[in-house]
Amino acid sequence: MTKALPSVSRPASPGFATFEEPRHSLLIDGDGEPDYSSIQTSDDFLALKRRITRFILPATLLFLAWYVTFVLLSAYAVDFMSTPLFGTVNVGLTMGFLQIVTTVIITMAYARYSKRKLDPQVEKVRALAETDEELA
């Protein structure tokens, strides 16, 4: 990490307000190190966390529940799982294959969500701690 110039980390004096404005929220301490505690409580970071949770929490619960259901049905509902669906292919085999399909679907959905909703927000938070050199 490079040392930021002192002027960056301190509130700009009124005379330079227009000059300093785009960087008014730089969250860097006196040594030029990012001020993690302030970043952690900043609005942008909290928004990032909310966006992550909004996807990850339901998705994780969903796929775990779906997987556990499949396992429990395989263990305790053998007759149901053996019901033929088409030809010799039964409910259990179909459900198992669907597990693989849903995994791929959730993976692609997360990749898409990250790209559209998470990565831009990460950039916003990163901008809070960008040092002089990185801005230059």
Added chain:
Amino acid sequence: MTGTNTAINLSVFGVFVLLTLYIVYRVSTRNVSASDYYAAGSSFTGTQNGIALSGDFLSAASFLGISGAIAVNGYDGFMYSIGWVVAWLIGLMLISERLRNTGRFTMGDVMAFRMRQRPVRAAAANATLVISLFYMIAQMAGAGGLMALLLDVHSKVGQAVIIAVVGIVMVLYVLVGGMKGTTWVQIIKAVLLLLSVSLLTIFLIGKFGFDISSMLDRATQRSPLGEAVLSPGVKYGATGLSKIDFISLALALVLGTAALPHVLMRFYTVPNAREARKSVVWATWMMAIFYSCTLVIGFGAMALVGTDEITSAPGGENSAAPLLAFKIGGTVLLGIVCAVAFATILAVVAGLTLTASASFAHDVYANVIKHGEADPRDEVRVARITAVCVGVLAIAGGIAANGQNIAFLVALAFALAASANLPTLLYSMFWKRFNTRGTLWSIYGGLTSCLLLILFSPAISGSKSSVFPDVDFAFFPLANPGIVSIPLSFLAGFLGTVLGGERADAEKQAEMEVRGLTAIGSGLR
């Protein structure tokens, strides 16, 4: 199987070894830094690393063990495939990006980030070494079994020699190539493996007129179990206890994958979190295709070769895929499939060796012994010496475990990873209050409870198929301990934290959380 057959197998395999060794030699940089050796200078792209990730993960157990398990047990064998695919969602959403942003080389980097360094790093290294060794022994034992089939080597001494040769080649990969060379071996091997299973699958489906139903129908006729192979319960459905064993296995598979140290370490070979995410997306696609194919190959082997012929073959269950290859493509295809399987073992074991050696050198030597002030060149030298030691241990263990069912041995490694690593990783990333004591309790709690339960399980003693069939000290009834040891480890981590110990370092926690999500302060872009 005849002598010409052996010659073909050996030459296909020899070509692979020579080719990969040459590539490993070419890509290795002369003056290796710690970052080069452990993480290939973080220079791989997400796509490359994703393919390598699947290469690391698709072990001999996956290819030979799973297709064999399906060919013999039908539905219950299929269970492994599903657990191993679904498991990647945990790696994708909860682990990979945060791990890449937080750590540098090892799992210990993340676990110790906001804790007291020395005890936590030592614990992480212990867990890594135990899990890697377990996994490695399974792979080496697989090599012995495979050789029994391939080269018609039936004497235990002959197989032991082959296991030793595998061990020596893989140590060479690691010593010469470091992470970069090993990654390229994984990429080559993953592509070969996926190509061969896809072609086999397409052939099989075509042979049965693109009608899966008629293939399954044929399979049921060739299995002594008849229609029952298509339903759950052939292997695990006998008693209430065996059903719980089944659930325990399913849990270990889904929770263990993303906590395997050699899988975790792969995330460090890419430059940033976006690439780490891309790696998992690629790996998931590869896994989804691969395990769908094993389903077809397993039932295809049942239909074309027949369960009886498979179980009575020299390699037993594990020989289903090679026998199928022989049936449809003669000696040449058999040679290719066997060489691919062998390459698989070699590459996976090399990846494990690298992980174990990195963990010892980086966590134990550099941070515990040298208090974080080791000369990077010394650190790499220690890593290389460790790689040799680990190789020797794995050879010895592989010879001792020769003949065990490899998919099962690997499942135990997953139970260990799910118990010792996953709770600790999740707590340290998502729970603010989690402290050093909680970390130690959950790592050691998970590790020791899992090891003890394995020791006193029917896998070790008391039944026909156990390691010591003649004695019986198996008072724990389940073969897979996951269902007990995983919750126990979560509980231990929780209790260790709330019952005292020092308070969590709030500033470090803030740093870890911010860095984990945004990479601020990690120097990554």
